Amino acid sequence: LEAIHREAMRCKDIVRQMLAFANPIPQGNMAVNPLDINDEVLLFVFPKTHTGRFVLKCDYEENCPPFNADPNLIKQALLNLYMNARQSVPQDQRGMIHSRIYSNAIRGTVCIDIEDNGQGISDKDIQHIFKPFFTSKKRGTGLGLAVTQRIIESFGGIISVRSEMSRGSIFLLEFPMDKSDNST
16 A cells, blocks of 8 residues: 555656646746745755755855746746755765856846756766656656756746766756846
């Protein structure tokens, strides 16, 4: 019965992710403060920052401008990225997660970089990681990064990745600045 329940919950999760991939419709766009939303997700994923096996480093541009998005969908995208970063660090290794948030005035964008010191992504796999159902995890669905990319692109953003095997990965997110913001 436990195995049936566990597999039913896994199927439920796959269906939920498929529905989110098929239709990540923004529910309520508003000016999103990237620092606040990132801190909220970090606190959820890494509740014991200095006593656990992960060290968090955050470099935030003071007064970074907002971008326009649905905050709940952005949280979902960041949650996927931070969970992947956490899972990429082998159990016997001290984890490092480095989060950078800054603006690029020339491009008119807000950037969020998420770096880990995990196992990295092979050259063979990196070209497929945003494709639905591609996974290198034993129990993965292959939908997390596809959903994340779809969410980011639905707000005019872009996502890219740089990775080196045994050294880690950096996911780079870039969103158009909120045009109604007067502080820039």
